[in-house]
Amino acid sequence: DGGITQSPKYLFRKEGQNVTLSCEQNLNHDAMYWYRQDPGQGLRLIYYSQIVNDFQKGDIAEGYSVSREKKESFPLTVTSAQKNPTAFYLCASSGRTGVDSPLHFGNGTRLTVT
Amino acid sequence: AQKITQTQPGMFVQEKEAVTLDCTYDTSDQSYGLFWYKQPSSGEMIFLIYQGSYDEQNATEGRYSLNFQKARKSANLVISASQLGDSAMYFCAMTGRGSTLGRLYFGRGTQLTVWP
Numbered sequence: 001d002g003g004i005t006q007s008p009k010y011l012f013r014k015e016g017q018n019v020t021l022s023c024e025q026n027l028n029h030d031a032m033y034w035y036r037q038d039p040g041q042g043l044r045l046i047y048y049s050q051i052v053n054d055f056q057k058g059d060i061a062e063g064y065s066v067s068r069e070k071k072e073s074f075p076l077t078v079t080s081a082q083k084n085p086t087a088f089y090l091c092a093s094s095g096r097t098g099v100d101s102p103l104h105f106g107n108g109t110r111l112t113v114t
Numbered sequence: 115a116q117k118i119t120q121t122q123p124g125m126f127v128q129e130k131e132a133v134t135l136d137c138t139y140d141t142s143d144q145s146y147g148l149f150w151y152k153q154p155s156s157g158e159m160i161f162l163i164y165q166g167s168y169d170e171q172n173a174t175e176g177r178y179s180l181n182f183q184k185a186r187k188s189a190n191l192v193i194s195a196s197q198l199g200d201s202a203m204y205f206c207a208m209t210g211r212g213s214t215l216g217r218l219y220f221g222r223g224t225q226l227t228v229w230p
Contacts, residue, residue, distance in 0.1 A: 031216055033217075033218075035220075040123075041222060042118075042220040042221055042222040042223055043205070043207075043218075044220075045217060045218075045219075048216070058217075088157060090157075090159060092159075092218075094216060098147075098216075099145050099146050099147040099166065099167070099209050099210060100147050100164060100166055101147075101209070101216065102149055102161045102164060103159075103161070103218055104161070105158060105159035106158075107156070107157060107158045108157040108158070110157070
């Protein structure tokens with residue numbers, strides 16, 4: 001079955017360490033997105049990529065970095081510069097970028113930094 | 115940029131009853147899309163229903179319908195015959211044209227609880 005795989009489901013890190021969250025999709029989608037979810041905040045866009053080797057900052061990109069070397073993969077690195085990294089991270093993809101394009105989401109990674 | 119407002123942090127409904135979850139939006143785009151997603155406690159985001167700004171008919175998908183009132187800029191989700199499995203967080207979202215094409219903007223969500 002096609003879908004989006006995020007791993008791991010839970011991730012624990014010490015403050016000051018960089019950590020990379022994995023996102024892989026086998027839907028053959030061009031566009032991929034990273035969202036952050038905090039309680040009561042809804043989803044906020046971190047980075048997105050509409051094509052391989054190209055990506056754009058979203059609304060809260062500070063302290064994060066991404067790469068898009070392959071169509072299937074869009075890893076997110078949470079750096080030590082991110083002031084409050086503990087959150088639920090959702091990766092999504094879309095087969096087209098029209099106003100009628102729903103996003104398909106992975107199951108998320110819950111990151112806890114202490 | 116687009117803005118989505120969900121004013122109901124929590125809603126309660128008895129099983130088999132209908133419930134309406136409110137969503138208002140703001141945009142300067144003429145062409146845009148409105149979406150509803152369901153997020154169970156497991157965390158996955160499930161796409162429920164879509165309404166285009168030029169669609170004259172309200173969208174329906176099974177027990178879900180979207181009450182679209184363009185002049186009021188509202189896109190309320192109606193769930194008929196609620197089931198216990200409908201208990202979840204519900205998010206309203208929208209996208210538009212231009213620099214926002216392909217991006218989804220989300221509201222803060224409404225936690226729905228269905229009781230027997």
